[in-house]
Amino acid sequence: MANTGVSTESLGGEVKQSFSGKKFRVAFIGCGGISGTHIKALQKMPDVEIVAGCDIKAERLAWFTEETRCTNVFTKWDDMLKKVEIDGVSVCTPNGLHAPAAIAASNAGCHVLTEKPMAMTPKECQKMIDAAKKAKKKIVIGFQYRYHPNTQIIKRAVDEGILGDIKFVKCQALRRRGIPNWGVFGQKELQGGGPMIDIGVHVIEMAHYAMGAPRPIAASGNTWTYMGNKPSQVVSQWPGWDWKTYTVEDLAIGQIRFENGAIMQIEASFAGHIEKDIWDFTMVGDKGGARWETASIFTDRAGTMVNCSPAFVPSGDFNMMFFTKLRNWIDGCTKHTPLTAPGEAGLAVQKILDGVYRSADAGKEVKID
Ligand SMILES: NC(=O)c1ccc[n+]([C@@H]2O[C@H](COP(=O)([O-])OP(=O)(O)OC[C@H]3O[C@@H](n4cnc5c(N)ncnc54)[C@H](O)[C@@H]3O)[C@@H](O)[C@H]2O)c1
Numbered sequence: 001m002a003n004t005g006v007s008t009e010s011l012g013g014e015v016k017q018s019f020s021g022k023k024f025r026v027a028f029i030g031c032g033g034i035s036g037t038h039i040k041a042l043q044k045m046p047d048v049e050i051v052a053g054c055d056i057k058a059e060r061l062a063w064f065t066e067e068t069r070c071t072n073v074f075t076k077w078d079d080m081l082k083k084v085e086i087d088g089v090s091v092c093t094p095n096g097l098h099a100p101a102a103i104a105a106s107n108a109g110c111h112v113l114t115e116k117p118m119a120m121t122p123k124e125c126q127k128m129i130d131a132a133k134k135a136k137k138k139i140v141i142g143f144q145y146r147y148h149p150n151t152q153i154i155k156r157a158v159d160e161g162i163l164g165d166i167k168f169v170k171c172q173a174l175r176r177r178g179i180p181n182w183g184v185f186g187q188k189e190l191q192g193g194g195p196m197i198d199i200g201v202h203v204i205e206m207a208h209y210a211m212g213a214p215r216p217i218a219a220s221g222n223t224w225t226y227m228g229n230k231p232s233q234v235v236s237q238w239p240g241w242d243w244k245t246y247t248v249e250d251l252a253i254g255q256i257r258f259e260n261g262a263i264m265q266i267e268a269s270f271a272g273h274i275e276k277d278i279w280d281f282t283m284v285g286d287k288g289g290a291r292w293e294t295a296s297i298f299t300d301r302a303g304t305m306v307n308c309s310p311a312f313v314p315s316g317d318f319n320m321m322f323f324t325k326l327r328n329w330i331d332g333c334t335k336h337t338p339l340t341a342p343g344e345a346g347l348a349v350q351k352i353l354d355g356v357y358r359s360a361d362a363g364k365e366v367k368i369d
Helices: 033-042 058-068 076-083 097-109 122-135 149-159 195-210 320-335 344-360
Strands: 007-011 013-020 024-029 048-054 088-091 110-113 139-141 168-173 216-224 251-258 263-269 278-285 288-291 297-301 304-308
Touching: 024 076, 024 320, 033 048, 033 058, 033 263, 048 058, 048 076, 048 139, 058 097, 076 097, 088 097, 088 320, 097 263, 110 122, 122 139, 122 216, 122 288, 122 344, 139 278, 139 320, 139 344, 149 195, 149 278, 149 297, 168 195, 195 251, 195 263, 195 344, 216 344, 251 344, 263 288, 263 344
Parallel strands: 024 048, 024 088, 088 110, 110 139, 168 263
Antiparallel strands: 007 013, 168 278, 216 251, 251 263, 278 288, 288 297, 297 304
16 A cells, blocks of 8 residues: 555554544545445545535435535536635546536645546546646546556566566457446436447556556547347347447447557457456567456567466455545645546557547548547
8 A cells, every 4th residue: 555644553464544633625526326436435434524515416415424524515517616615526427527527626625536527528637637736736537547557567577577578468358238227327328329438438448557648549449229229129238228329339349550560359248158257468578478358468588488377366346446646636635646547648558449439430440649
């Protein structure tokens, strides 16, 4: 865990924490599903106080108050930003509102963490970065998978040169039948797209980070919708999605060319006729390779091809990843420690997503600026 500046005392497996000083005051824009995971993580931090919440739905605000005991609730973020003293805003709205909410928070002098994807387009991301810079505040993207132990294992191997120059990365975020049946995940105008921008983004962000964040220069890809926009009687994990408003893709395949010649292939689906779901990336370099799911490194040693597996991998559960990503944001804001997923990382990933979608629309390879 990063140095939090909080004194911790281990007591028979329990960790007792104390903090004396000014707490970091966090407010939420968007109090839906994922804000609950943020709240759970923040409640474990003695140097953090949740001070306000904003949502357009009364029932979500009632839920927020129940979870946090915080009664400072608003239906308009401008009102909240005006009336409450806030250090940092966590933006947990649908994707289409990330940019306006984050920019309003920066303009109000707050640090920002915005959930993934950073926004809908690279242009919006740039505006968010500019607003934070102008306010002299931080902006961080909720890319928790780069904190996952398996990503860290591979990143360290890349940094030590064990893989050599990375030539090829394959990213897979594939669901056989997993069209979200809540929220607005099927509505392109509010989300920007389907599985590529919603779940492909996770695997792209961790792979791009692990490979050393090369600059994307071209994209080629396609998207298809064949299932989500029709009613279905097939038994599946999330049945009954809103097929009438479904305007995003079911399957997206993309290929990215980086400035250094490396290629990233991306496969993302909400619905695809595959044997089982896949959440993984594999990486091939000129000295070694790696696989995320097993945290394995493949290389040559003493005249032998070896597959190396870690003898110990720390826990990488969802709550741990969220705790670490929020801790990194808050420490970056309060102690100026390095940010693992700054706005620039969000922009680079957005250029990859946007490139695949633009190429699908154009029917040919497109340049990425
Ligand atoms: N990092 C992750 O693993 C992860 C997981 C799930 C979702 N997310 C991201 O988090 C965001 C929210 O997803 P969710 O699953 O919580 O969706 P959700 O639909 O459950 O929550 C979104 C909330 O935003 C509220 N909202 C809509 N318009 C608003 C406005 N103008 N002002 C204030 N609130 C408004 C909605 O009423 C809703 O309560 C999305 O961008 C999604 O991609 C990230």
